[in-house]
Amino acid sequence: MRIGELAKRTDVSRDTIRFYERHGLIQSAPGEGTTNSYRDYPEDAVFTLEVIQDAQAAGLSIADITVLVGQFLSEAPEAAEGDDFLTRKIAEVEARLAAGQRFLDMLRQSQTALERAPQDGVNEVSERSGAGNGNRTCN
Amino acid sequence: MRIGELAKRTDVSRDTIRFYERHGLIQSAPGEGTTNSYRDYPEDAVFTLEVIQDAQAAGLSIADITVLVGQFLSEAPEAAEGDDFLTRKIAEVEARLAAGQRFLDMLRQSQTALERAPQDGVNEVSERSGAGNGNRTCN
DNA sequence: ACAAACTATGGACCATTGTCAACGGTTTGG
DNA sequence: CCAAACCGTTGACAATGGTCCATAGTTTGT
Numbered sequence: 001m002r003i004g005e006l007a008k009r010t011d012v013s014r015d016t017i018r019f020y021e022r023h024g025l026i027q028s029a030p031g032e033g034t035t036n037s038y039r040d041y042p043e044d045a046v047f048t049l050e051v052i053q054d055a056q057a058a059g060l061s062i063a064d065i066t067v068l069v070g071q072f073l074s075e076a077p078e079a080a081e082g083d084d085f086l087t088r089k090i091a092e093v094e095a096r097l098a099a100g101q102r103f104l105d106m107l108r109q110s111q112t113a114l115e116r117a118p119q120d121g122v123n124e125v126s127e128r129s130g131a132g133n134g135n136r137t138c139n
Numbered sequence: 140m141r142i143g144e145l146a147k148r149t150d151v152s153r154d155t156i157r158f159y160e161r162h163g164l165i166q167s168a169p170g171e172g173t174t175n176s177y178r179d180y181p182e183d184a185v186f187t188l189e190v191i192q193d194a195q196a197a198g199l200s201i202a203d204i205t206v207l208v209g210q211f212l213s214e215a216p217e218a219a220e221g222d223d224f225l226t227r228k229i230a231e232v233e234a235r236l237a238a239g240q241r242f243l244d245m246l247r248q249s250q251t252a253l254e255r256a257p258q259d260g261v262n263e264v265s266e267r268s269g270a271g272n273g274n275r276t277c278n
Numbered sequence: 279a280c281a282a283a284c285t286a287t288g289g290a291c292c293a294t295t296g297t298c299a300a301c302g303g304t305t306t307g308g
Numbered sequence: 309c310c311a312a313a314c315c316g317t318t319g320a321c322a323a324t325g326g327t328c329c330a331t332a333g334t335t336t337g338t
Contacts, residue, residue, distance in 0.1 A: 004284060015327055018286085023325095037286055038333055052247065057198065057238035062325070072249055083253050086246065093243050099196035100236050106190065107229050110211055114222050143314060154297060157316085173303055175317055201295070
């Protein structure tokens with residue numbers, strides 16, 4: 001497909017798609033059997049772009065995503081160093097998601113507090129990592 | 140406490156602490172009863188900085204965090220608009236964490252696949268949002 | 279056939295989030 | 309007392325992740 005369709009289907013702008021391509025995140029081929037300069041994006045570029053969105057939500061950089069997406073979508077005979085990288089990134093993302101979850105819990109507590117006292121506004125939210133399910137890890 | 144101690148206790152550099160302060164994320168007072176220019180950081184700045192780390196892991200910008208931290212740590216009589224902002228941010232963070240979790244699941248699947256086939260490297264990981272607990276939301 | 283819509287390329291530009299260096303003043307341990 | 313370590317301010321610098329513009333060629337609907 002051409003870049004416009006890909007952009008529409010993934011909600012990623014053309015400029016951003018080209019930016020990703022320049023950085024090696026996705027690939028395209030010269031248009032099959034045409035003489036123009038239009039590039040042709042494979043069907044799975046849609047999937048790749050969706051994964052990239054998720055990976056960014058997980059806090060990974062373009063450089064990291066490039067490596068990881070390369071490991072997903074192609075053969076990966078570099079089991080030794082590749083898996084090491086993968087393991088490090090998993091730990092990193094786990095930590096980040098746990099922290100994000102911690103913050104989300106705080107936001108929800110704050111919202112609850114506001115709902116129950118809509119006029120006099122003093123939040124008694126404090127004491128990091130309290131009891132209950134306050135600091136569950138979600139693994 | 141002074142900035143050096145705060146930096147050590149939170150693992151946030153002095154420069155970054157000052158950067159946050161310039162952007163209104165934390166406050167300091169002129170040193171109590173001293174004539175020098177040293178600032179004094181309250182004890183709860185440690186907590187605030189920890190929350191900031193978590194909030195960044197949740198994908199929030201400095202500007203957003205400034206607003207939210209202000210709502211936590213001070214009185215918040217603006218229930219109407221404030222809670223609206225809070226609600227939007229909660230939804231945003233929920234979506235981001237769900238996406239991040241999706242990606243983490245992919246990483247783990249990829250790792251499992253690599254472990255079971257350490258030499259011939261073709262990952263048959265595909266088909267977004269599969270069965271099992273693959274796309275649980277963690278809420 | 280012709281305008282509207284699409285495409286590629288190149289480089290400029292931007293916001294965000296820090297980081298660093300320089301300079302001069304302050305505190306503190308020995 | 310003196311050097312080492314600390315502090316504040318200013319302003320430059322940098323990496324990341326895009327976004328925009330101009331220019332020029334291509335496709336497509338009517």
